[in-house]
Amino acid sequence: MKIVIFGLTISSSWGNGHATLWRGLCKALARAHHEVVFFERDVPYYAGARDFYEMEYGELILYTEWRAVAARAAKEIGEADVAIVTSYCPDAVAASEVIFESSRPVAVFYDLDTPVTLARFTEGESIPYLGPRGLRDYDLVLSYTGGQALTDLKERLGAKRVATLYGHVDPDVHRPTAPVDHYRAQLSYLGTYAADRQQALEALFLKPAAARPGQRFLIGGAQYPETFPWSSNIYFVRHLPPGEHAAFFSSSALTLNVTRSAMAQMGWCPSGRLFEAAACGAAILSDHWRGLECFYTPDREILIARETADALAAIDLGPDALRAVGRAARERTLDEHTAAHRVTTLVKTLDEVMERRPRAIRNFAPLHHLSPEV
Numbered sequence: 483m484k485i486v487i488f489g490l491t492i493s494s495s496w497g498n499g500h501a502t503l504w505r506g507l508c509k510a511l512a513r514a515h516h517e518v519v520f521f522e523r524d525v526p527y528y529a530g531a532r533d534f535y536e537m538e539y540g541e542l543i544l545y546t547e548w549r550a551v552a553a554r555a556a557k558e559i560g561e562a563d564v565a566i567v568t569s570y571c572p573d574a575v576a577a578s579e580v581i582f583e584s585s586r587p588v589a590v591f592y593d594l595d596t597p598v599t600l601a602r603f604t605e606g607e608s609i610p611y612l613g614p615r616g617l618r619d620y621d622l623v624l625s626y627t628g629g630q631a632l633t634d635l636k637e638r639l640g641a642k643r644v645a646t647l648y649g650h651v652d653p654d655v656h657r658p659t660a661p662v663d664h665y666r667a668q669l670s671y672l673g674t675y676a677a678d679r680q681q682a683l684e685a686l687f688l689k690p691a692a693a694r695p696g697q698r699f700l701i702g703g704a705q706y707p708e709t710f711p712w713s714s715n716i717y718f719v720r721h722l723p724p725g726e727h728a729a730f731f732s733s734s735a736l737t738l739n740v741t742r743s744a745m746a747q748m749g750w751c752p753s754g755r756l757f758e759a760a761a762c763g764a765a766i767l768s769d770h771w772r773g774l775e776c777f778y779t780p781d782r783e784i785l786i787a788r789e790t791a792d793a794l795a796a797i798d799l800g801p802d803a804l805r806a807v808g809r810a811a812r813e814r815t816l817d818e819h820t821a822a823h824r825v826t827t828l829v830k831t832l833d834e835v836m837e838r839r840p841r842a843i844r845n846f847a848p849l850h851h852l853s854p855e856v
Contacts, residue, residue, distance in 0.1 A: 483563040483832070484517040486587070488555075488577040490570040490594075492520050492542060495724050496531035497674050497704045499649075499754050500568070500594055502724050505534065506652030506821035507828075512539030514825055519543065519558050521551065523572045533723040548573045556580050562587040564832055566624075567611070569595040574611035582619050588835050591620045592647065593635070596627035597744035597751060600634050617641040622835050624828075629750035629773055645831045646750075648777075650824040651757035651815060656728050658763040658812070665719070665733035667700035669767070669797055671740070672722060672730060672755055675706040678743035682769050684711075687738055689790040690797055691716050697797070702730055731762035735804055736785075736796060739768040746771045757819045760784075760811035765804035767796045777819070783810040 492508070495501040508518045518540030522528075536542065545551035559565050559580055565587040567574045581589045593599055602609050617623050618640035624647040625631055635641040671687050673679065688711060691699040695715055702719040712718070722730055731737055737759050745751040749772025759766050760778070767785045768774070778784040785807060787793045 483829075484561060485511065485519070485564045485566065486555075486558045486562040487518065487520045487566045487568070488571050488573065489520060489522060489566075489568040490572070491522050491528050492537070493522055493534045493544065494528035494532045495534075496528060496721055498570075500570070501534065502652075502655075502758070503594070503649060503754050505724070506650060506655070507824060508537060509539045509652060509654075510821035510825040511828075513822070514829065516829075519562075521545065521555060521558075521573075521577070523547075525572070531721060533725070548576045552576070552580070556584070559584050560586060563836075564588045564590060566590040566592050569593045569599060569611050571611055575613045578613060578619070588622060588832060588839070589620045590622045590624060590832075591617055591641075592624040592626075594626045596625045596631045596635065597742070597748045600631065600638065600748070601744050603638055612639070615640065621839070622831065624831075627745065627748055627751040629748065631748055631750065643835065645827075647824055647828055647831075648819075649752055649754040649757055650819055650821045651754070651761040652821050653761050653816060655724055656731070656758045656761040659728045659732045661733040662729045663733075665700065665730045666698060667717070667734040668694065668697040669736050669738060669793075670700040670702070670730065670734035671738040672702045672727065672759075673740065674703050675710070676742060679740045682740045683738075685790050686740065686767070686769065686787050686793045688713070688716075690793045693790070693794060694797065700730075700734065727758055728762050731759045731764040734764065735801065736767055736799075737764045738793075739766055741769055741771055749773045750776075752777050757815055760808075760815040760819070763805075763808040763812040765808040766811060767793060778811060778814060783807065783814050 489504060490500045491498060492501050492504040511518050520540060521543045524544040524546055555577060565581045567578050599609060616639040623635055623641040623644045625635060625644060628646040632644045635644050691713055699716045702722040704721045739756050767787050770786050770788060780786050785796045787796060
C-alpha cells in the first residue's frame with residue numbers, strides 16, 4: 483500500500499511523543515513493503531531541535547505553510563491507498579478536506595492524544611485538528627487509547643469504525659547497552675515536564691530522593707521550569723534525543739513511568755516511554771492505571787507504586803531482583819509490543835476496512851468511476 487501521513491512531527495522528538503512513535507512505525511511499514519510519505523509543517527521550535535533529517539524508509543515532506551504544499555498533498559493523496567491525519571497536526575482540517583474530496587484512499591484519523599481530545603470535547607473547547615463534523619467522515623479512527631475511549635469516540639465524536647493502535651518500540655533503537663557514567667542513577671525519570679504529572683512525580687520521585695540523600699537520582703526531559711524543586715542529589719539532562727534513550731535507561735537501577743493525568747484517568751493508555759524502557763531491559767516503576775495488567779504483569783514484569791512508600795520499597799530491592807524484572811519486561815515487549823507488531827495490527831485493520839468499501843474503490847479505478855462510499 484501507499485500510505486500518506488499528515489502528522490505533528492517525525493523530524494523532532496523535542497517536547498512530544500509523536501516523533502519516536504512515527505519513526506518506528508514508518509520503518510516497520512517500509513520493511514513490510516509499504517510506501518510511506520510523511521507531511522510535516524516546518525515550525526521553528528521543532529526545526530531548532532531537529533534530530534531526524536531524512537527518512538531512509540520513506541519520504542519526508544517539510545513545508546512552511548499549507549498553501550505551499552497543497553498541490554503536492556493533493557497529488558500524493560490521489561495516488562494513495564491510505565491517508566492518515568493525526569491529532570495535533572497543524573493542518574489536519576485542510577488535509578482531511580482534500581482526502582474526503584478525493585474518495586480514493588481509505589481516510590484514517592489517528593488520535594495519539596485521545597484522552598485530551600475527549601476532555602476538550604467535554605469542556606466545550608475547540609479541537610483544532612477536527613472539523614465541525616468531528617470524526618464522522620473518516621473510514622477508520624485509530625486510538626492510542628483503548629477501553630471506554632473507543633465507545634466515546636463513536637458516541638461523542640461520531641466515529642464510524644474505531645480500533646486501537648497502541649504505542650510501541652523500535653528494538654533497533656531501544657535495546658540494552660553498556661551503562662554510561664553520567665546517566666547512572668538509582669532511580670531515573672525521562673519525560674517532558676507537565677503540570678498534571680507533578681503531584682505523582684513529587685510522591686514517586688522527589689520525596690524518595692529526599693529520603694535517600696546518599697543516592698543519585700536523574701531526570702531527563704524538556705520544558706522544566708526554573709521553579710522546579712531540585713535537590714542536591716537530583717541531576718538533570720535537558721532534552722534527550724532518541725539515540726540516547728537506550729543508554730539513559732540502561733544506566734539506572736530503576737526507571738520511573740508517570741502517566742499524564744487524563745490518560746491515567748481513562749486508562750488503557752500505555753506511554754511510548756514505557757515500551758522503550760522495557761525494551762532496554764530496565765526495571766520499571768510505574769503509577770497504576772486501568773488496563774496496565776494487560777501490557778505487563780505487576781511484580782514480575784513491572785513494579786507498581788501508588789505512594790512514596792511503594793517507591794522506596796522498589797528502590798531498596800536488590801540488584802538481582804531489579805534485573806529479573808527488567809529481563810521479563812524486555813521479553814514481553816519483544817513478544818508483543820514492537821513497531822512490527824503494531825504494523826501487523828494496522829494492516830489487518832486496513833484490509834478489513836477496504837473489504838467493506840465498494841469494489842471500484844478497492845481496485846482503485848479512475849476517480850470519475852468511483853461509486854459513493856458505503
